[in-house]
Amino acid sequence: MRVGYVQLQPEFGEVERNLERALELMAGEKADLWVLPELFSTGYMFTSREEVRRLAEPVPDGPTTRALLDWAEARGCYLAYGLAELAGDAVYNSAALVGPQGFLLLYRKTHLFYREKEFFSPGDTGFPVTEVDGVVVGLMVCFDHLFPEAARTLALKGAQLIAHPANLVLPGLAQLTMRARALENRVFTVTANRVGVERRGGEVLRFTGQSQIVSPRGEVLASSPQEGEEAVVVEIDPTISLDKRVTPLNDLLADRRPELYELDGHK
Numbered sequence: 406m407r408v409g410y411v412q413l414q415p416e417f418g419e420v421e422r423n424l425e426r427a428l429e430l431m432a433g434e435k436a437d438l439w440v441l442p443e444l445f446s447t448g449y450m451f452t453s454r455e456e457v458r459r460l461a462e463p464v465p466d467g468p469t470t471r472a473l474l475d476w477a478e479a480r481g482c483y484l485a486y487g488l489a490e491l492a493g494d495a496v497y498n499s500a501a502l503v504g505p506q507g508f509l510l511l512y513r514k515t516h517l518f519y520r521e522k523e524f525f526s527p528g529d530t531g532f533p534v535t536e537v538d539g540v541v542v543g544l545m546v547c548f549d550h551l552f553p554e555a556a557r558t559l560a561l562k563g564a565q566l567i568a569h570p571a572n573l574v575l576p577g578l579a580q581l582t583m584r585a586r587a588l589e590n591r592v593f594t595v596t597a598n599r600v601g602v603e604r605r606g607g608e609v610l611r612f613t614g615q616s617q618i619v620s621p622r623g624e625v626l627a628s629s630p631q632e633g634e635e636a637v638v639v640e641i642d643p644t645i646s647l648d649k650r651v652t653p654l655n656d657l658l659a660d661r662r663p664e665l666y667e668l669d670g671h672k
């Protein structure tokens with residue numbers, strides 16, 4: 406299976422331009438599954454709820470998802486991507502997955518970062534998974550990387566690969582945590598981060614690039630610089646994610662002791 410990411414520099418509010426740029430970067434490479442950044446079509450730094458509502462789109466019936474569905478069908482590939490989702494009165498920081506056969510998966514970001522809390526509703530989907538060419542794929546978005554429960558939930562649901570659209574601003578952090586998420590769950594992870602600087606609403610954010618693909622053993626199979634756009638593809642063998650053994654007597658999922666974790670007692 407060939408998996409890839411697009412490290413992109415979206416321009417705030419330029420939805421059509423950002424979509425075209427992402428398609429242009431992918432056009433030169435062939436992948437079975439592509440991962441695009443969080444909020445790849447709109448940019449990140451909203452200044453009001455009205456602004457985010459104006460740029461958000463219904464999923465799957467909005468223009469960005471329809472364009473990606475057409476691309477997926479024409480190219481025979483799958484695409485995971487982050488976008489602002491308009492759903493009635495709510496706007497979610499969502500990720501979606503489409504394929505040649507149509508729309509497959511919607512995930513609404515669970516752990517909102519910083520001022521996202523002012524503009525988005527917290528996700529209500531939990532952590533769904535779907536099959537991509539017989540491989541179980543799950544979605545999480547950016548800041549979810551610091552909550553090991555997100556990746557663990559996906560792994561317990563059978564995810565072999567986690568597609569991770571991101572707009573990371575804290576340098577080096579997710580590159581470390583996603584290696585841990587990969588090896589503690591024995592899954593592949595594909596983090597598609599954005600680059601560039603946004604100056605809006607009196608604040609400046611610098612996005613940190615360093616998109617990466619990690620194997621179930623925590624090896625970095627591909628990584629990008631902190632700056633610059635690119636599309637990167639690697640060939641993986643997804644079946645290695647099915648082996649959760651650490652020693653002949655240890656299995657990462659079967660050895661769990663949930664009855665002792667008391668997760669329900671620590672809300």
Ligand code: ACM
Binds near residue numbers: 518547549571572
């Ligand atoms: C983030 O969740 N965009 C840092």
